[in-house]
Each structure stands twice: as C-alpha cells, then as structure tokens.
Amino acid sequence: MTQAQLAQGQYPLLAVRDVSVLFGGIIALNGVSFDLHQGQILGLIGPNGAGKTTLFNCLSRLYQPSTGDILMEGQSILTRPPHRIAEIGIGRTFQNVALFPNLSVLDNVRVGTHARTNSDIFSDSLKLPWVRRGEAELNKRVHEIVSYLDLDDVAHTVVSGLPFGTQKRVELARALAADPKILLLDEPAGGLNHEEVYVLGDLIRRIRDERKVTILLVEHHMGLVMSIADHVVALNFGRKLAEGTPAAVQSDPDVIKAYLGSKDQ
C-alpha cells in the first residue's frame, strides 16, 4: 500500500497481501492476495483442499502465515493473538458449528459480546452496581439480536438439543453480538437442505444491508455464492485462480477446469 493510497483513505477494509502458508513441505497457500471492501459480500470458492479454510484460519489467527500480511483498515492483524481479533471487528462462524453446547441460546449470544464488554472476577462476584448496569444493557442488546434472527422461541433452550439449521442461526447471532465490521462465514450452507440454503442467502444479504456488515463467505455451494456474492475469488491448490464478478469467475476456463477437469487430464 502506498502512502498516497493511505492519504486518500482508499485502503480496503481487509487486505490479504501475498499470503503463503507452509505445513512442513506442503504449500497450503501460495502468494494469495485480494481485497475486501466495505459493504461487500465476497465469496471465496475452490475445490476441496484449495486452501479456503487455511486462509480463513489465518484471518482468525489460528495459523500464522509464513510470508505476506493481512491488513485490517491498514493495520496488520498478524501481531494479535487469536482472542484479540474479535475486538477489532472480525467475527466468524465455524464450518461444523462450534457453539457452547451446554449453554442456552441467550448465553451463547452473551458470550459473543465478550470482546465488547469489560469485567473482572471480583466485581462480578460482588455484582457491583456497574456490573448490574452492564448486564442490563447487554441483555437488551442480546435480546434484540435474538429477535432479529428469529430465535425468541428457543432463547432459553440449551443449544445442543436444537436442530442443525437453528444452531447455525445461533452461531450467526453470537457472531453479530460483537457488532463486527467483517463477518467470516465458513461454509454456512453446509448440511442445509435446498430450501434452507435460499433462506440463508436472503438472511446473509439482509445482515449485510441492515447491520452494515461486510461479509467474507467460504462456500462449496455454488448456487449460494453465485446468487449473493458481489465479488468472487477462486482458489485451487493454494493459488488464486481467478477473481471478479460471479459471472466472470463462473465462465473462467481455469475455474471450470479446476471444478470439472479438462479433456487433456
């Protein structure tokens, strides 16, 4: 990023710069770069093993890239430990749903606000006035989000007993509770049926529009990506294969080859 760009305030919300990840001798990601702009829904696609989840885990700081940098509003996130990613406005959901199974829906969403709240064990034990006020405010916010995602009926239910589709909504609610600028969705359509996928697509768009959240979507389900993404990045074998509008990426010969194989193979 040049000084000129910085001065103009043009830098993207999230910039992935030449990121490579090596696991022993295996190159999981090889010099991947792309930008995520405010208000975008960016779809990250690619066949199995393309490096989508690896990239995702770099963004949530579970993996450390060997080279390259990831910048959030011009600041590198690579110096932050994993638990300090939520506070700069990056929220996420997990591929196979990673809720807190023994907690109620409300408590799951309450944990989502952890990065946006403060407390210490002594004030919490004594339930000091400021802790009470904080909890009251937090509850208002949590209830608003729970209603927004239509989870009122199950708000007090322990999440482990809920249907998979509902659990995915709880996960969304939990991620939204921290009021993220960027929401990373790891295969949100996985395990959902045809109808549920379309409802989900609408929901993701609604979240982007109504809550001003920028979305990075990793997805296998082509239909979903092509219908809601503004911008698509295709990966294969750790490299960026193509980037552009959904239509452009879909008709890219390299992408077609990666997904369907070519005649010469």
Added chain:
Amino acid sequence: MSAVEDVVTEAPAVEAVPKRSMTLGYGTSLVVLAALILTPLFVKNFIIFQMTQILYFGLAVLALNILTGGSGQFSLGQSAFYAVGAYTSAILMEHVGMNYALTLPVAGAICFGFGFLFGQPALRLSGVYLALATFALAVAMPQLLKLGYFEHWTGGVQGLVVTKPDAPFGLPMSQDMWLYYFTLAITIAIYIFSVNLLKSRSGRAFMAIRDNEIAASAMGVDVALYKTLAFGVSAGITGVAGGLGAIAVQFVAPDSFTITLAIQLFLGMVVGGVGWLPGSIVGAAFIIFVPNIAEGISKGLSGAVFGVLLFLVIFLVPHGARQVAIVAQQLIGKLKKT
C-alpha cells in the same frame, strides 16, 4: 432401569430454564436456609460439629465444582490448596496472634495466588493429564509441610494445635454452635458470590472455555487468563474452607491433607452433581456421613460397604443430587397439575 434412563434423557428439557440449572429456586433456597439456621438449636454439640464439617467441606466441593463444572478443568490437587489454607490460618492464629476471622481472607488470598500460579503450567495440560499434574501436587504437599526447614512455623510432623474461639459479645452459645453459625455465614456469602460469578461475564467465559476453547477464543475470551483465574478462584475458596476446617478441628497436621482428601472432595462433587452448586453440600454430607453409615453396617468391611453404597449412587443417579432434584421438581410439577 428404563425409568432412570428416561429421566436422564429428559433432563435437558427441564434445564430449558437455565437460570435454575446452576442454583435452586428462591423458595427452595429459603427452606434449606431455614433448616440450616434452626437445626442446631435442637441437636447435640457433636451433631452441630458435624454440620460445621459439612459446611466447610461443602465449600471445598463448591470450589472444585467451579473449576470442573464451570471451566471444565480437572483437579485432584484440591487437598494441597486446602492444606495451604488450613496452615495459613493456623500459623497466623498461633504464631502471629491474629484474630481467627481475619486469617480467612489471608488464607483465601494466598491460595488464590498459589492456584493462579499453579494454573500457569497447567495451561498446557487438559483432561487426564491435568488430573495427573494436580495429583502430583496433592502427593507432594504433606511432605513439604513436614520439611524441617519450615518446622518452626508448621510444627513439622506434629502439626499445630489451634485455640477454639469463643462466641463473641458474650452470646449465650457453645463454642461449637458459634463456630457453626460463623461458618454458615461465610458459606452463604461465598455461595452467593459463586452464583454471581458463574452468572456473570466471567462465569460465561469459564463455561465457554469448558464447552469449546477455539470458539471461546474467537469470541475474544482470553482462554489462558480465564483458565488460570478459575484455578485461582477455586484454590482461594478451598483455602478459606481449609482455614475454617483448621479452626473447627483445632488442629492441623500434614497427614490430614493427603490425596485421600482430594479424592473425597472429587467424590463429593460427583455425588452432588458436577456443575450444580447446591449439590456441593449434599456431596459434602455424603463424604462425611456415608463412611459412618458403612461402619454402622459392618465394622470390619466398612470400606467395602462404602464402595457398594457409592456404586449404587453412581449406578442409580449418575448425575448425582442434581438428578434427584430434577426428578423431585418434575414430581411436584405433576402433583400441582392434578
């Protein structure tokens, strides 16, 4: 057995109101409180002493419950924290001449620090490995207390004799009864603090770590910090329990704090229901009374009888006292409907 299995599978439905999953309702709490306050007025001093024992052992079980039921970390080393608390109180009372009540916060603070520090290396371990590391702590503690180097303070193998406090302000009650009410007040206070803690942001962080560390971290929970804090809190409460124990028994000696004590506390937690705070008192009553009952049934085979009784409890109510409470709640609900 099918009836029992039904209950177990139905349990999540009852827990649908999570407010009560950790605690008792107001009505039940008041009844229990009234029983705890009134009973000593009608029983002999020895029974009062045993009730005091239940309270401070209950506190130690509660402490373990916060650690295991709350943050999901195992510990077989609670006897070590208990010993540090007991010795801190005893030494401060006998060597420094401090008032017995004032020694308790000191014991709690020292144990909090000790637990917090022990939590640091324990961070790298989980499950059975953590249990083994804490086991090592429990095994080491009695020998450390016997070390000649500390003998001037600890009394070495002999231990220390502690003076039993009288009731203050010339209250007309026996030492045992005063100590019981003193212990009861502290137990209630710590119980309320613990309930507050588990229902707060910090408590939710503990439980989030217990359920899924990676997700907790993605939500901004500093996993290392909260795991060590859980150790600190648990050790601190155990330390206060140890201090109370030292005052009640009027004696501390290294061999009262062996691994057996740690296992008893663990047993108390399981019998009371892991993660259910009121169960701690039930668990404590179990570890104090059931060995006596077993001895009453057969003097020579008391250990075996105790084993059978324990086996029965675990076989019939694997979720401990919590499960009994849930069944009772359901029965009352049914009675109310008809």
